[in-house]
Amino acid sequence: MTVVPGPDHRTLPRRRGAVLNRAIFDAVLAEIAESGYSALTMDRVAERARASKASLYRRWPGRAALVLDAAYEAMPGPDTVPNTGSLRLDTLTVMRQGGRLLEGIVGQAMRGVLGEALQNPDVAAEVREFARGNASRMMREILANAVKRGECDPDLVTDFRIEAGPALLRQRFIFGSGPIDDDFLVEVVDQVVLPLFGVDPSAGNPT
Amino acid sequence: MTVVPGPDHRTLPRRRGAVLNRAIFDAVLAEIAESGYSALTMDRVAERARASKASLYRRWPGRAALVLDAAYEAMPGPDTVPNTGSLRLDTLTVMRQGGRLLEGIVGQAMRGVLGEALQNPDVAAEVREFARGNASRMMREILANAVKRGECDPDLVTDFRIEAGPALLRQRFIFGSGPIDDDFLVEVVDQVVLPLFGVDPSAGNPT
DNA sequence: GGAGATAGAGAACTGTTAGTTCTCTACAAG
DNA sequence: CTTGTAGAGAACTAACAGTTCTCTATCTCC
Numbered sequence: 001m002t003v004v005p006g007p008d009h010r011t012l013p014r015r016r017g018a019v020l021n022r023a024i025f026d027a028v029l030a031e032i033a034e035s036g037y038s039a040l041t042m043d044r045v046a047e048r049a050r051a052s053k054a055s056l057y058r059r060w061p062g063r064a065a066l067v068l069d070a071a072y073e074a075m076p077g078p079d080t081v082p083n084t085g086s087l088r089l090d091t092l093t094v095m096r097q098g099g100r101l102l103e104g105i106v107g108q109a110m111r112g113v114l115g116e117a118l119q120n121p122d123v124a125a126e127v128r129e130f131a132r133g134n135a136s137r138m139m140r141e142i143l144a145n146a147v148k149r150g151e152c153d154p155d156l157v158t159d160f161r162i163e164a165g166p167a168l169l170r171q172r173f174i175f176g177s178g179p180i181d182d183d184f185l186v187e188v189v190d191q192v193v194l195p196l197f198g199v200d201p202s203a204g205n206p207t
Numbered sequence: 208m209t210v211v212p213g214p215d216h217r218t219l220p221r222r223r224g225a226v227l228n229r230a231i232f233d234a235v236l237a238e239i240a241e242s243g244y245s246a247l248t249m250d251r252v253a254e255r256a257r258a259s260k261a262s263l264y265r266r267w268p269g270r271a272a273l274v275l276d277a278a279y280e281a282m283p284g285p286d287t288v289p290n291t292g293s294l295r296l297d298t299l300t301v302m303r304q305g306g307r308l309l310e311g312i313v314g315q316a317m318r319g320v321l322g323e324a325l326q327n328p329d330v331a332a333e334v335r336e337f338a339r340g341n342a343s344r345m346m347r348e349i350l351a352n353a354v355k356r357g358e359c360d361p362d363l364v365t366d367f368r369i370e371a372g373p374a375l376l377r378q379r380f381i382f383g384s385g386p387i388d389d390d391f392l393v394e395v396v397d398q399v400v401l402p403l404f405g406v407d408p409s410a411g412n413p414t
Numbered sequence: 415g416g417a418g419a420t421a422g423a424g425a426a427c428t429g430t431t432a433g434t435t436c437t438c439t440a441c442a443a444g
Numbered sequence: 445c446t447t448g449t450a451g452a453g454a455a456c457t458a459a460c461a462g463t464t465c466t467c468t469a470t471c472t473c474c
Binding site: 219221222223227253257258259260261262265 | 420421422423
């Protein structure tokens with residue numbers, strides 16, 4: 001239909017492999033930051049990345065996998081686990097890191113992927129690994145340190161107790177029942193996490 | 208294209224109001240039970256209910272609202288809040304009710320609606336009201352009874368502590384990290400809920 | 415019981431998106 | 445230089461959301 005065909009980008013320098021991957025991830029993140037996950041289409045990503053849809057589908061089976069990979073790329077490197085000598089401060093630090101992550105672009109991406117995961121158990125398994133691998137692992141390490149210091153009874157360190165704090169954080173993220181601000185995180189830590197591990201929040205702990 | 212136009216259902220007895228509503232809800236639930244939420248389309252619902260899409264859209268603005276209403280209809284009546292004289296048994300009863308609900312058709316429907324809610328804050332608010340209104344309200348009442356009995360210190364009854372148990376239940380539902388079986392519920396109650404309210408699970412409580 | 419308003423059935427239609435496939439061609443490897 | 449791989453761009457199919465149209469059953473009010 002267009003009489004003037006415009007520049008044929010097939011003649012431009014052509015990216016491959018990692019370089020192209022990077023450009024696609026950037027396009028995904030930019031789209032999400034700009035218009036949100038629900039407005040993210042494969043066409044738009046392809047156009048923005050100046051890639052072809054065929055290239056997208058050669059790399060990922062669908063939108064969920066693509067966004068999950070992009071989110072993984074956007075994650076900051078594995079945070080070093082805090083070890084301040086206070087369970088309260090360590091916990092708070094981890095929760096703050098998690099909260100900050102969920103409030104950014106990665107959070108937006110995760111919200112979208114989570115929506116797909118709810119319909120597709122395979123995606124759910126990937127997300128689970130992705131999300132749980134971090135918070136839980138860090139919490140576990142923090143608690144091991146607290147046990148070493150004698151701050152916490154090792155019998156209290158069980159999977160469900162470890163998950164309680166992160167679960168409340170994720171619930172607020174998912175249901176949007178309020179901002180993930182410091183007030184919220186402090187309350188969760190003081191009212192729920194520390195009591196579960198037999199630590200008195202008011203025992204001269206710094207913020 | 209079809210030479211034989213088939214029976215024109217416009218001449219059949221025509222349902223209205225509540226009767227038609229009922230037929231539509233039944234179609235939605237049947238579709239979800241049969242093929243899951245992701246295979247649920249407005250066309251299929253209309254066809255199955257022998258209703259017109261126009262009728263659907265006159266009643267609901269979109270799929271999410273329709274399914275939310277259908278799920279609400281499928282909910283058992285407001286469970287009467289248990290009051291057995293034991294916080295442990297009361298809590299366990301409520302958690303069991305919730306778990307059973309989430310494992311059935313209502314759960315499947317909620318999974319779908321939740322997926323939409325993640326992208327749309329308005330839907331999220333509806334879901335929040337829908338989901339929280341029940342579990343939290345019941346938990347609150349149970350705890351009020353426990354306080355009355357002197358089983359629990361009233362200062363411990365705070366929003367975040369109340370939400371901890373339900374949040375773990377919802378997390379398991381959402382991430383599908385395992386079955387919502389009685390083992391799970393008992394562990395959550397004994398390891399998390401009761402300790403948060405200063406009750407010793409092993410204090411001669413029945414199952 | 416008749417007139418007019420309301421709303422349901424069914425079909426056609428539009429626009430958007432996922433996913434596929436085709437052609438053409440850059441680039442890498444031998 | 446030859447050949448295989450894969451990227452760019454476009455065309456295409458199929459499915460679905462949402463709208464609108466026609467026809468007509470059913471309700472309401474007189």
